[in-house]
Amino acid sequence: MIHLRLLPVIFLCAVVSESMCARTIDGKNVPGIENFDTDKLSIGAGLSFMNYGALKTQSPGIDLRGDYLFNETNALAAGFTYGLGSTFSSTTTALANNLSTSAMITIPVTYNFHFHELYLQYEHLFYIPDEEDHGFYAFGGIGLTLVPNGTQSYGPYDQANFTPQNKLSGNSASGAQAWFFRLGAGGQIKFGKLTVFAELKTDVTLNSSNPNDPQPPNFVIPMAVGIVAGIKYPLEQD
Numbered sequence: 001m002i003h004l005r006l007l008p009v010i011f012l013c014a015v016v017s018e019s020m021c022a023r024t025i026d027g028k029n030v031p032g033i034e035n036f037d038t039d040k041l042s043i044g045a046g047l048s049f050m051n052y053g054a055l056k057t058q059s060p061g062i063d064l065r066g067d068y069l070f071n072e073t074n075a076l077a078a079g080f081t082y083g084l085g086s087t088f089s090s091t092t093t094a095l096a097n098n099l100s101t102s103a104m105i106t107i108p109v110t111y112n113f114h115f116h117e118l119y120l121q122y123e124h125l126f127y128i129p130d131e132e133d134h135g136f137y138a139f140g141g142i143g144l145t146l147v148p149n150g151t152q153s154y155g156p157y158d159q160a161n162f163t164p165q166n167k168l169s170g171n172s173a174s175g176a177q178a179w180f181f182r183l184g185a186g187g188q189i190k191f192g193k194l195t196v197f198a199e200l201k202t203d204v205t206l207n208s209s210n211p212n213d214p215q216p217p218n219f220v221i222p223m224a225v226g227i228v229a230g231i232k233y234p235l236e237q238d
Helices: 004-020
Strands: 023-025 028-030 041-052 057-069 074-083 086-096 104-113 116-128 131-147 150-154 162-164 176-191 194-205 224-234
Touching: 041 074, 041 194, 057 116, 057 224, 074 131, 104 162, 116 176, 131 194
Parallel strands: none
Antiparallel strands: 023 028, 041 057, 041 224, 057 074, 057 086, 074 116, 086 104, 086 162, 104 150, 116 131, 131 176, 176 194, 194 224
16 A cells, blocks of 8 residues: 555656656657756756744755756756754753752753755746746655754753753754655746746645654654745756
8 A cells, every 4th residue: 555655756756757758749749858968957056945834943045956957848856955054942841950959940942953955846837928038837846854963052040950851962952854745836037048046835744753862852844835046057058
């Protein structure tokens, strides 16, 4: 029985495979991946901003990508977003070191993490009539969010008499990871060879794992909504 979490991956693979095959549309031959041409490759960079609503935190980042245009309306993009750092606050319990003080107290704690993303997305372009240099596109894709080791810091408390629960050595918090299914839409404008683009995207978390019992307890990467804007430049040589 196919696991439900695999359905988006299977769907994307089927759509991409269909787009990669040569076929005939309206009497015209549309090339596929078997006619791979490096002139259809482009590289790009941009700025990303993700909002992780359930954690009440945001993640600015740098987006790097490569695009391959199968034909006039279908493209595949693969990229990496480097998260510049996120901070969110919570509380934790500190237990008394001896019985002469209160049993426990609640203290503030701040967590600092980096949200990195690896992604693959299929794009279908819709050109504005009589405007070949302007267009919109819809996309769907899959990806992996990685949250490497972060740090935690505590607000003021009586360190001589209390010890925070689950305090890790060196205040280091182990990372987490989550697969996601991405949906979004974007627009692009060409200026000569240079393409300026902007996207609005939603990453729906398929699963979340934190095998090393990270802080905060039961840390889960939630659904995120974000934007990215940048430029792309083709590798074609005249």
